[in-house]
Amino acid sequence: MADPELYPADAYHEHASLAVTERPLARAGLMFVAFAFLAIFLLLPLVVVFEQAFSRGIGAFLEAINEHDTIAAIKLTLLVAVISVPLNLVFGVAAAWAIAKFEFKGKAFLTTLIDLPFSVSPVISGLVYVLLFGASSLLGPWLKMHGIVILFAVPGIVLATVFVTFPFVARELIPLMQEQGTGDEEAALSLGANGWQTFWHVTLPNIKWGLLYGVLLCNARAMGEFGAVSVVSGHIRGMTNTMPLHVEILYNEYNAVGAFAVASVLAGLALVTLVLKTLLELRYGAEIAATRGH
Amino acid sequence: MEVRVSNVRKEFDRFPALRDVSLDIKSGELIALLGPSGSGKTTLLRLIAGLERPTRGTIFFGDEDASNRTIQERNVGFVFQHYALFRHMTVADNIGFGLKVRPSAKRPTRAEIRRRASELLDLVQLSGLEKRYPAQLSGGQRQRVALARAMAIEPRVLLLDEPFGALDAQVRRELRRWLREIHDATGHTTIFVTHDQEEALELADRVVVMSQGRIEQIGTADEVYDTPNSPFVYGFIGESSSLPVKVEDGQVWIADRPIGLAAPELTDGEATLYFRPHDIELLDECNGCIAGTVAASRRVAGTRRVELEIGGGRERVEIELPVGHPAAQKSRVAFRPKRWKVFPKVVE
Numbered sequence: 001m002a003d004p005e006l007y008p009a010d011a012y013h014e015h016a017s018l019a020v021t022e023r024p025l026a027r028a029g030l031m032f033v034a035f036a037f038l039a040i041f042l043l044l045p046l047v048v049v050f051e052q053a054f055s056r057g058i059g060a061f062l063e064a065i066n067e068h069d070t071i072a073a074i075k076l077t078l079l080v081a082v083i084s085v086p087l088n089l090v091f092g093v094a095a096a097w098a099i100a101k102f103e104f105k106g107k108a109f110l111t112t113l114i115d116l117p118f119s120v121s122p123v124i125s126g127l128v129y130v131l132l133f134g135a136s137s138l139l140g141p142w143l144k145m146h147g148i149v150i151l152f153a154v155p156g157i158v159l160a161t162v163f164v165t166f167p168f169v170a171r172e173l174i175p176l177m178q179e180q181g182t183g184d185e186e187a188a189l190s191l192g193a194n195g196w197q198t199f200w201h202v203t204l205p206n207i208k209w210g211l212l213y214g215v216l217l218c219n220a221r222a223m224g225e226f227g228a229v230s231v232v233s234g235h236i237r238g239m240t241n242t243m244p245l246h247v248e249i250l251y252n253e254y255n256a257v258g259a260f261a262v263a264s265v266l267a268g269l270a271l272v273t274l275v276l277k278t279l280l281e282l283r284y285g286a287e288i289a290a291t292r293g294h
Numbered sequence: 295m296e297v298r299v300s301n302v303r304k305e306f307d308r309f310p311a312l313r314d315v316s317l318d319i320k321s322g323e324l325i326a327l328l329g330p331s332g333s334g335k336t337t338l339l340r341l342i343a344g345l346e347r348p349t350r351g352t353i354f355f356g357d358e359d360a361s362n363r364t365i366q367e368r369n370v371g372f373v374f375q376h377y378a379l380f381r382h383m384t385v386a387d388n389i390g391f392g393l394k395v396r397p398s399a400k401r402p403t404r405a406e407i408r409r410r411a412s413e414l415l416d417l418v419q420l421s422g423l424e425k426r427y428p429a430q431l432s433g434g435q436r437q438r439v440a441l442a443r444a445m446a447i448e449p450r451v452l453l454l455d456e457p458f459g460a461l462d463a464q465v466r467r468e469l470r471r472w473l474r475e476i477h478d479a480t481g482h483t484t485i486f487v488t489h490d491q492e493e494a495l496e497l498a499d500r501v502v503v504m505s506q507g508r509i510e511q512i513g514t515a516d517e518v519y520d521t522p523n524s525p526f527v528y529g530f531i532g533e534s535s536s537l538p539v540k541v542e543d544g545q546v547w548i549a550d551r552p553i554g555l556a557a558p559e560l561t562d563g564e565a566t567l568y569f570r571p572h573d574i575e576l577l578d579e580c581n582g583c584i585a586g587t588v589a590a591s592r593r594v595a596g597t598r599r600v601e602l603e604i605g606g607g608r609e610r611v612e613i614e615l616p617v618g619h620p621a622a623q624k625s626r627v628a629f630r631p632k633r634w635k636v637f638p639k640v641v642e
Binding site for chain 1: 370371374379381382392
């Protein structure tokens with residue numbers, strides 16, 4: 001919003017921007033530091049991943065991917081993401097709605113609670129599930145009696161992933177919804193809309209870009225989660241191994257090409273997410289700016 | 295639609311925003327709720343709309359008790375201070391929103407909604423802007439769209455919360471005149487909130503002056519301006535001068551002299567005299583008058599404001615004189631207020 005190009009005729013802004021503009025040398029220096037850092041710490045590792053994956057040619061790469069356990073891991077990862085992302089979409093919107101639009105007791109507590117998955121190590125989150133659903137836990141015997149398998153199976157992996165990725169959507173939406181206030185909703189209600197119509201026609205369009213960012217980030221993390229999933233999965237090859245876990249197993253077996261091939265697929269999925277986000281931003285940039293308050 | 299507010303009290307977290315407010319609004323009236331911030335005027339408007347529920351008391355729409363009706367059931371048009379236009383919808387979609395969300399039995403056809411939207415745009419003098427988005431409109435235009443949107447649902451009452459508060463002075467004056475015209479043309483019962491007395495006095499049939507959660511006075515512009523019924527209204531509306539006085543034997547005294555004002559209905563004791571600076575007569579001889587020495591004099595538009603020291607400089611009052619009046623040059627001026635009021639000193 002503070003882009004000086006938006007006010008070409010406004011002399012005041014030109015002066016203001018001149019006053020805060022660094023000299024060319026400083027500017028070049030800052031840009032160099034930023035780019036060098038990104039190149040060394042982000043771009044280089046990514047390149048290495050792909051380089052290693054294809055180090056013995058495309059044939060070896062395809063062979064590594066086209067292995068039974070690998071395909072099972074890819075399927076499982078996608079399944080977990082497909083279940084946990086929609087769940088967190090609903091939870092996130094509900095939590096953000098409650099926090100941003102209502103006053104109630106325990107609001108500060110709820111806000112803190114939402115941050116919990118970020119502040120607690122994922123390994124601990126996983127252990128909590130083991131304590132809850134494990135054979136020696138309180139719930140364990142009951143679950144066993146009813147034939148419900150949570151730990152070392154897909155439900156446990158989904159639960160752990162949901163827990164770890166919960167904050168993404170909510171954190172993205174809360175500041176946005178707080179800033180927008182309740183004026184639009186009140187206007188819709190006064191015009192006769194019911195609660196659902198208000199949400200669908202007014203609230204959702206107002207938050208859709210923030211929601212999309214939150215979902216994309218949530219998705220990236222859901223596919224990449226290692227720690228919590230590692231504790232609850234049991235590492236059964238071809239059954240409960242997600243892609244990150246499978247990468248680790250292959251790596252520990254000195255199967256570098258296999259490990260990096262799977263890693264490159266995982267990285268590819270994340271890159272697709274990022275590219276999607278960038279494309280959307282380019283395509284709807286003006287609209288995004290407009291819905292972020294005028 | 296008549297609106298009757300009966301003994302309404304509203305508390306937020308046990309803090310009273312309105313204390314026992316009663317107000318009768320006639321059908322087709324244009325009413326201003328006027329008061330400083332924190333006076334409860336917006337709370338009263340939101341209670342009438344149904345955006346808040348009263349802690350105690352009743353709100354009637356006609357003969358029907360509307361207190362427990364939802365905002366949707368009350369069918370009111372509400373115009374928000376910051377417009378609250380839906381920014382992802384075009385102007386036409388904004389105006390048509392209230393019709394579009396009706397249950398299918400009562401929903402007009404698409405073409406009918408579109409026709410109605412452009413009709414209302416004509417009414418608010420924005421014809422041809424159907425396809426624009428709110429971000430592409432000026433503040434004044436947005437407010438007009440907000441009004442058209444509120445009127446689209448054929449509301450029983452039109453409620454406006456500081457409708458011109460966010461606009462600059464020029465646009466404000468224009469829209470004020472225009473709102474009056476629209477009101478006269480459509481005949482909606484209209485209630486608007488403002489802290490701008492000029493706006494309230496110029497626009498409204500009756501003005502409701504509020505302070506600290508209470509209604510101080512209800513009346514036409516002439517009534518609240520010429521005969522304020524409390525020190526607050528004297529001070530809040532228009533300009534006023536005040537002097538500490540004493541009431542004794544049905545006469546008003548300053549120090550040890552009666553000033554020629556009879557107040558037979560007041561009990562003896564300390565009091566404060568209020569009058570308008572322009573509502574005075576100058577006296578040549580002083581047998582019963584307020585006399586003072588000119589301390590300062592300044593030119594205000596077509597008149598001259600003179601500040602007088604009364605009783606040896608302890609008190610100062612302002613009076614208004616014609617620019618060429620000889621008294622303005624004199625060092626000693628004697629006058630008597632033509633219209634005035636004495637309020638007993640409130641023991642705190």
